[in-house]
Amino acid sequence: MCNIMFVVKVMLFIPINKTFAYLYNFKKKPIVGGRVIINFKKNKSVGIILSYKIYNKNKKNIELKYVDSIIDNFSIFNYYVWNTILKCSKYYRCSINFIIFFGVPKFIKKGNSFKNKLNFVWSITKLGRLIDINILKKTPKQFYTLSLLRKKNIDKIFLKKCNISNYIFSQLCKKKLCEKVYKDFKISFINKNKINNNFFLKSNDVFCKYINRILSNLNNFSTWLITDNLFYMKLKFYFALFKNILKNDLKILFIVSNLYMLNKIKNEIKKNMSYPIYSYHSKLTDSKKIKCWNEFQKKNASIIISTKVGVFVPIKNLGIIILDEENNLSYRVLGKWTFNLKSVILLRSYYEKIPVILESSEPNLSTLYNVQKNKINCIKISNDILNFYKNLKKILIDIKIERFRGVFSLSLIKEINFHLKNNYNICLIIDGFSYMFYFVKCFKCNYIFRCNVCYQICEFKIHEGVFVCRFCFNINKEFKCLYCKCEKFVYSRCNTSFLIKNIKEIFDNTVIIFLDKNNTNKNIKFFSKSIFISKKKYLYKYNLYNIKLLIFLYIDYYFLFPNFRSTEYFSQIYYSIIRLFLESYNSSFKIIIQTNLIYNMLFKKLIYNGYNNFSKYLLKCRKKYKLPPFSLHAIFRIESNKKHKILFFLKYIKPFLEKISKKEKKFWFMCSNYIFLEKYKKFFYYNILFSNNTKFALRKIFDKILKYFNKFLSYNKIYLIFDIDSVQIISFY
Template identity: 35%
Template structure:
């Protein structure tokens, strides 16, 4: 029988192949988006004809037509990369479980930090839990938390972090991991001469708070009112712009002028380079500072890194998404997979304005499973997933009122159907959301929650047939997001 091994990133495929070839003399094929069409089709045919014993692939591999599939292994089942939000929206984990159920074969969900939904299913004995004691990890990572409220910042880097980098830099590599929010901030510039407002004390760029019309410097903690005219040319054409990547690079180079810097900020460029790097490792072993983002960093291995810094994790605490802290816990605990080394061999510095947050302390001090037990208990009290089921219905249109009319109509239909079926639905919305794919389009969403997933699915199927009768459904583009992240 054939074996399907699913991985969240292409980099994991080569590692598994090297491991399997040491122990098994069988035919192994790979399936991922980097293959050319001829190779992809050849492996597709081989899987269909049963000519390979093991197929290792990324998320689309779950659709392969195997001749006789015997088992599915899903590595890092918690990973958000398994969820596709393109035109065809699906979750590989759920599809893998469904396929295993339909074909009556086992499925293994492997993870160092299982998703709360999987832990919920274990708690309700929907699946078995196997703990490998011989590979028990060291839960307490070698970390240090930097309080941003007490430390000065120089372009998102605290003075404590900068000093730590200079102390530990000799013959070592440093990995600075930004999130997309810390790399995005607004500056005030003159549309006529292009002059950017800077702090007169430290010469850092002033950031602007659009809602309070205030310029502020993160390093000197100076705040001034938004100027009316440009101090350089005297023009009144002042505009607010986002900071460009090139200026970001220049700022970091000014902080470390004599240090080798590598910027991995562009996903497209990185993917092209990755194909030439053996085992998808960061090939340079000489001392350097590597600057990247949370999304890009997971496409690489960094075997020579001894110091990792999470530049800012405040977005996880301030997010409207109640799952954000769960995602941070999984990302933090799995940092050891970036270096593929023991946790004691490297140090982690965490910059945050919430150093005393109870969730952060629980994750850092007691590990993921202790944290997950407390989070599951809190969610049970508030009937949040996985103790209930949620979906979000998005509506897109050139006219905002079309979205509101459509979602309100759908909400009324759902309410009547739920009352008829004696099923309670809880609604939030419709309200505008921030999906800035197209500035000419408006996006609104409606959140729906129900204690029973089966009842919610049945009611939705009935309502979709009804809503399609109305003309308003043809004036908007809408889609469902089941169990939104």
């Protein structure tokens, strides 16, 4: 044993804000980022070494436990990834435990080794071939398995199909009739790196100058934005870029928003390139993840397509990082560590000294602001999409003037009937339509209240307490059920079941298909003369054909919401849906929008001027009122299991923040009116919005809060979460 003893700070794979000290008494020095086994609460558990120092016997130390054993002789993360993790913990004012807990797969948390598990196959022995099989007739399962083994070897997949247990094979092994045969894992890809040159851009193309500029900055940090593109034009640009990067034996990390896009891009790359391609996501098994981590450490050129889980995966010879659809809200991760994936990727690429490509046809206003400041280089692949937007027919229906049968106006019903007669399909987008109006049900029999004159569904005005018919404009002040004559009622917002009933009443013999996460392309048959109902997040999964009418039922919710970012989100949703339809069909179709905001300036510019002009107008408005990205907003979230503890903490923190706001004129804060309850996780939380001109000034304020209230928070078990890149819609009212 070595004379020098170390005190090691160990982090457990539990989402808690604590590290534990242990004595390290081994021949080798402790490795930061290496895993060890320790005794924690009478159980052996796996942890990671965060730091170490030499043990001083003269100092009065608390009696510490010893580290039980070492798992790894190397750090799990490389130098660049470890630096990004440390920087993230400082930037987000978050414990390193939560960051590592998010970025590490399950096999590392369990303490499994990085060695690839060898695949095995059950095969028959010589004795098994020579023996008379009729001897095993008393044990029919053994008889059946041996007869299968005489035909072919059996692997794990075939075992599940035949419903044969491992116990039967163990019994046959004891009789020396079969045995395990191990095989090494081999990745199946073509060794000859052939490329389909017909798919790529020509050397004389205009976009080659952008590719050459990116390639010249391969060893330096630089950010690029690709906008105004269709899917296949975007792929052509990527493949031309990949062709040059992979020649230098570098790896490419391609991050996508969902598994559907991952598989779609992977299949397109496989068709045109024969370099090794790896997909990494949360649904992979532990054995496959181990194989991926080992393959990423090799020097050969490869393409890695991953979801947000692959941000902290260590990759050797990483050449470039690509973030697809950078405006997607799924990159926003909420929890004990709230962060935006884009900012983490930029941090990693800064330490790795490699370029980053952000792709979006509808980029965030913060990225467009950085483009104006020349911090991000902009690449426009094609202008075809702008011409498509201009040529589309748009019909706006004013809700104030029109008559309605339930959710549908009479002019909209005419358009739907016309398209159904011509055997066309129709798509209804129902994002935000639940806020259209309130309808009333009977308390006992669930009868929907209708007008006495025209027998159409009535709208309930909550503030006035009146029932208004949206067809004949008749006003009723009293409610009485026709069937059970009950006077009690319940009001609720529009939902999908209400919408489907309404469609069946108006349009007879039409096929209604509701698209959600449970359905797949294989299970759905697409007919002519059918109505598809979907939200934006499920629409990309399906290939819809022969659609000539796209309907937005109600969009006022996004413009009337108290958060100023909601208009930006709707503009991204609106143009991404249109782009998705243009990529699928390349044909003209009508767009109908039901709204009260026909004469609104913002709404007009969004619909008619295109996303680029609309985003420029929004930036001007935000500059006028000093809103992000011209100022910085951060959310300070207080969490606790008990409500009175938050109230007690607010008595001290509010006057403390008022003193800071008097000293610093550019700083202001806004508190929410209520303490909110998280129903599923069963804890209370309270939001405070901070605003300042610089991030440095906001960080100073956060540090002051942690200094003054650290002991108070730990004693009362109150958790603080600093959301610095706040882009989500939060509730203050």
